[in-house]
Amino acid sequence: MSRLRPLLAVLVAALAAPGAASAATTKRVVAVTPFQANVLAELGIKPVARGEVLGGRDRVNPLLNGVKILKLSHPNGPNLEQVAALNPKLVLTTPTFRRGEPALRRLGMKVVEAEPTNVAQVPTQYVRIGKLVGRERQARTLANRQVKRINFVMRKAKRRPTVLVILGVGRTPYAFLANSWGGDIVRRAGGRLLTGGLTGSGGFARISNELVVKRNPDVIIAVPHSESKDIQAVARYMKTNPAWRTTKAMRTGRVYVSTGNSLLQAWTDVHKIIADVQTKFLKNR
Amino acid sequence: MTDRILEARDVRVAIGGVPIVHGADLHAGAGELVAIVGPNGAGKSTFARALAGLQSFEGEITWNGEDVRRLRGRRLARTRAFVPQRARVPDGVSVIEAVRIGRSPHVPPLRRLVTADHEAVERAMERAGVAGFADRMLSTLSGGELQRVQIAIGLAQETPVLLADEPTSALDLGATAGLARLLRDLVEHHGIAVVLVVHDLALAAAVADRVVVVSRGRTVSAGPPADVLTRECLRDVWQVDAALEGDGSRTALHVDWLAPSTL
Amino acid sequence: MAVATPAAPPAVAEETGAPLPERRARGTVRQTAVAVVAVVLLAGSVAASLMLGAVHVPLGTVVDALRGTADDGPLKEIVLQLRLPRTVSAICVGAALGVAGALLQGALANPLASPDVIGVTGGAAFGAMLVLLAFPGSMALLPVGALAFGLLAAGIVFAIAWAGVNRGSISRLILAGIAISALFSAGTMTLMTAYPDRVQSAIFWMAGGISSTGWEDMSAVWPYFLAGFALAVLLPRPLDRLALGDDVAASLGSRPAVIRLVAGLAAAFLAASAAAIAGLVTFIGLVIPHLVRMAGGTSRHGYVIPVSAVAGAALLTAGDTLARVLMAPKELPVGPFMVVLGVPLFLWLLRKAT
Numbered sequence: 001m002s003r004l005r006p007l008l009a010v011l012v013a014a015l016a017a018p019g020a021a022s023a024a025t026t027k028r029v030v031a032v033t034p035f036q037a038n039v040l041a042e043l044g045i046k047p048v049a050r051g052e053v054l055g056g057r058d059r060v061n062p063l064l065n066g067v068k069i070l071k072l073s074h075p076n077g078p079n080l081e082q083v084a085a086l087n088p089k090l091v092l093t094t095p096t097f098r099r100g101e102p103a104l105r106r107l108g109m110k111v112v113e114a115e116p117t118n119v120a121q122v123p124t125q126y127v128r129i130g131k132l133v134g135r136e137r138q139a140r141t142l143a144n145r146q147v148k149r150i151n152f153v154m155r156k157a158k159r160r161p162t163v164l165v166i167l168g169v170g171r172t173p174y175a176f177l178a179n180s181w182g183g184d185i186v187r188r189a190g191g192r193l194l195t196g197g198l199t200g201s202g203g204f205a206r207i208s209n210e211l212v213v214k215r216n217p218d219v220i221i222a223v224p225h226s227e228s229k230d231i232q233a234v235a236r237y238m239k240t241n242p243a244w245r246t247t248k249a250m251r252t253g254r255v256y257v258s259t260g261n262s263l264l265q266a267w268t269d270v271h272k273i274i275a276d277v278q279t280k281f282l283k284n285r
Numbered sequence: 286m287t288d289r290i291l292e293a294r295d296v297r298v299a300i301g302g303v304p305i306v307h308g309a310d311l312h313a314g315a316g317e318l319v320a321i322v323g324p325n326g327a328g329k330s331t332f333a334r335a336l337a338g339l340q341s342f343e344g345e346i347t348w349n350g351e352d353v354r355r356l357r358g359r360r361l362a363r364t365r366a367f368v369p370q371r372a373r374v375p376d377g378v379s380v381i382e383a384v385r386i387g388r389s390p391h392v393p394p395l396r397r398l399v400t401a402d403h404e405a406v407e408r409a410m411e412r413a414g415v416a417g418f419a420d421r422m423l424s425t426l427s428g429g430e431l432q433r434v435q436i437a438i439g440l441a442q443e444t445p446v447l448l449a450d451e452p453t454s455a456l457d458l459g460a461t462a463g464l465a466r467l468l469r470d471l472v473e474h475h476g477i478a479v480v481l482v483v484h485d486l487a488l489a490a491a492v493a494d495r496v497v498v499v500s501r502g503r504t505v506s507a508g509p510p511a512d513v514l515t516r517e518c519l520r521d522v523w524q525v526d527a528a529l530e531g532d533g534s535r536t537a538l539h540v541d542w543l544a545p546s547t548l
Numbered sequence: 549m550a551v552a553t554p555a556a557p558p559a560v561a562e563e564t565g566a567p568l569p570e571r572r573a574r575g576t577v578r579q580t581a582v583a584v585v586a587v588v589l590l591a592g593s594v595a596a597s598l599m600l601g602a603v604h605v606p607l608g609t610v611v612d613a614l615r616g617t618a619d620d621g622p623l624k625e626i627v628l629q630l631r632l633p634r635t636v637s638a639i640c641v642g643a644a645l646g647v648a649g650a651l652l653q654g655a656l657a658n659p660l661a662s663p664d665v666i667g668v669t670g671g672a673a674f675g676a677m678l679v680l681l682a683f684p685g686s687m688a689l690l691p692v693g694a695l696a697f698g699l700l701a702a703g704i705v706f707a708i709a710w711a712g713v714n715r716g717s718i719s720r721l722i723l724a725g726i727a728i729s730a731l732f733s734a735g736t737m738t739l740m741t742a743y744p745d746r747v748q749s750a751i752f753w754m755a756g757g758i759s760s761t762g763w764e765d766m767s768a769v770w771p772y773f774l775a776g777f778a779l780a781v782l783l784p785r786p787l788d789r790l791a792l793g794d795d796v797a798a799s800l801g802s803r804p805a806v807i808r809l810v811a812g813l814a815a816a817f818l819a820a821s822a823a824a825i826a827g828l829v830t831f832i833g834l835v836i837p838h839l840v841r842m843a844g845g846t847s848r849h850g851y852v853i854p855v856s857a858v859a860g861a862a863l864l865t866a867g868d869t870l871a872r873v874l875m876a877p878k879e880l881p882v883g884p885f886m887v888v889l890g891v892p893l894f895l896w897l898l899r900k901a902t
Contacts (some may be wrong), residue, residue: 071877074752076759079877087622097747098687103762107625174744201681202745246900257616301713339798362801373657373793377847379575386788394782420575438796463590 030089036092038268055261076100116266118184149271157190159284161218175207182263189277209243220249296344300434306502318479320493328502337367362390366439368449381419387438413437446478491536583845586858593866597635602877638865641826644818646860649833654787655811662834663819670729672699672823681743693825698820716805755881756829776817784849802819831886842897
């Protein structure tokens with residue numbers, strides 16, 4: 001890898017200068033999130049690079065095979081030098097990595113935060129990305145298909161159990177609020193979130209174990225938030241959390257652990273995720 | 286000794302509302318060694334600090350006729366040097382560096398020491414007898430050596446007056462004698478006026494041209510040691526039965542240590 | 549009874565060893581050698597910082613880019629838009645922290661003093677967290693927030709320390725610093741628990757690191773760097789006087805409380821600006837001045853302050869380069885690297901000194 005890097009850089013440098021203008025129709029795009037990469041793929045555009053995916057690799061569009069993968073880290077997201085070397089015209093990113101945006105803009109790239117934070121934004125972000133890459137018409141078609149699929153799967157819900165979706169940062173629980181990606185998914189799957197009165201930033205609210213017991217949900221969906229290696233340990237801890245012993249969910253064996261990032265970040269197969277939540281967690285189809 | 290460089294009249298100092306000095310007088314001229322003596326807590330050091338311009342006060346203190354309160358900063362530092370009772374001993378500072386710091390009132394900000402300054406530093410070290418260990422760190426010196434370095438720092442200021450607050454308080458006999466010779470030498474051979482706060486009456490009597498007795502914040506008498514440090518004075522101020530005896534620089538204090546207090 | 553005493557000079561030269569001039573020369577040679585080593589290390593780490601990174605840029609291209617003769621293209625942009633501002637930031641931050649530490653250790657007569665002591669670090673951390681966590685939409689305000697709250701915290705500390713009896717004394721200043729630091733770190737913790745979803749982005753800042761954000765941060769902060777360095781230029785001799793104790797300093801015509809205030813102010817400017825750019829890299833401020841004093845064998849501020857600036861710049865530039873090369877393309881926080889680089893050297897010197 002490290003021996004390849006100089007070669008790559010030279011290659012890129014050779015391609016960049018004269019090639020850029022002629023390839024203007026299909027812009028050189030970097031997609032930081034899997035949602036963005038998938039949308040591009042569906043629009044028939046192969047990004048020059050995409051951000052790494054920590055969970056849910058199976059949901060990545062096969063058209064993206066072979067696309068260079070950028071490692072992501074805080075606070076900048078992708079390594080700025082790597083992005084610069086790729087010389088993209090457009091970088092699709094998220095507010096999480098806002099710190100690195102000014103530098104990319106100064107390098108002459110267009111930088112756009114195009115990432116849905118709830119289900120309703122999925123079709124609108126399709127159209128937005130479509131406009132940015134000059135494929136608005138296709139994007140609108142895809143967006144309409146998304147709307148139909150989402151509405152279809154939402155109608156499948158037969159019952160509306162009460163739910164708490166709990167994010168575990170270490171051993172500190174946070175509740176997904178209705179305005180978070182995961183909270184919105186569960187709501188659309190037919191769950192009734194017991195988060196009334198809770199407030200917090202970015203769609204999450206600190207919740208105490210006592211409050212979990214008091215609200216006494218039918219179903220608890222635990223979402224571990226940690227590096228993939230110890231995710232199993234955190235998942236195990238949440239599933240057997242003694243503090244939740246007296247809840248209806250625990251007594252009826254309805255504490256579930258969602259791994260694979262589907263509730264933590266936006267994906268293009270949103271209707272499948274909703275259906276999954278219905279069949280695996282809410283059991284309300 | 287008519288040429289009075291330092292003149293203090295009716296000096297009063299209160300610290301935190303508590304009067305420490307109330308009504309102290311003193312004067313000193315070139316080539317004169319004045320010793321301020323008195324019991325513990327009499328206000329000697331406070332008085333000396335006021336003289337040096339380091340302590341706010343009421344009354345009148347003038348240097349060459351100018352109010353000490355109007356002499357600030359470098360001008361004051363070129364008028365008098367003050368050797369404090371217990372100076373800090375910093376790590377990583379050598380003797381010569383410390384003495385150069387003493388020269389700084391003569392060096393404009395952001396300028397380097399010029400040849401004249403280096404010569405003054407060497408002179409001060411020679412006079413104070415510290416040139417032989419100029420490169421040693423202060424933290425490695427003995428109490429007597431440190432005290433001489435403090436004097437050298439004061440001498441580097443090349444001021445007409447040197448004030449020293451109990452420079453001998455921590456020294457052994459030999460070091461005390463060495464310091465006494467040094468101060469006397471400054472007075473006699475370099476025309477410097479020395480104002481010395483001192484505890485040891487025998488020492489004061491040996492080195493001073495005049496002594497000023499401070500008791501309970503007040504100067505009670507002043508004059509040549511033999512005239513001032515009388516049996517009565519020692520009884521009234523120190524409440525001891527004692528007599529000063531001496532001949533020139535050979536002095537002794539004969540004390541009846543166990544006599545009942547006269548108070 | 550006042551009678552002439554023999555004018556014989558007191559006994560001198562009880563010390564043995566090399567003749568005087570030679571010993572003096574040896575001290576100077578050592579100091580010069582240490583300063584030269586610091587400069588060479590700085591030059592080396594600056595070169596490495598410009599040459600190394602996630603993308604390989606040939607040395608020739610680096611030189612051409614700096615001379616303005618490189619061909620247009622991503623490599624030139626990487627050098628000029630990403631690496632150069634980053635390197636300059638590292639130099640400024642490292643130098644600022646080195647100088648801030650030297651100033652505070654001198655002003656407070658305490659070898660343990662660092663910008664934490666006067667509340668700057670705690671305040672800057674709170675300011676940065678406020679922007680990162682509560683107002684992530686205004687990320688551009690991050691350096692300004694860190695700077696403003698760093699200075700605010702230092703201002704409160706100074707205000708407390710300079711009020712009432714015993715004003716401007718070391719213990720008053722240190723105690724005020726501890727109290728205000730505690731206050732601001734409580735605020736920081738509260739923010740972190742209130743915005744758990746954004747804590748990730750805060751951690752990098754806490755650990756300390758320079759991010760390639762171009763000239764933007766520097767353009768907001770440089771006047772404060774400049775003010776701090778300008779004050780520092782005035783301070784070596786006053787601090788030298790202060791080293792001999794407040795009484796000696798006062799008798800040499802200085803006002804110890806004023807020197808301490810100005811030195812504290814300069815350190816606050818420098819440390820707050822440094823935190824604004826690089827987060828919490830506190831280790832440099834504590835250790836670099838020590839290293840310089842021990843290696844150079846002198847505490848003279850005219851020596852310690854400038855050499856600390858050079859050494860601090862070298863250490864941070866080297867640490868930042870390592871942090872972005874070791875696990876490239878991922879960038880590691882630079883704070884821990886400072887510790888890894890500095891501690892062994894420090895312990896070795898400490899052992900030698902005792």
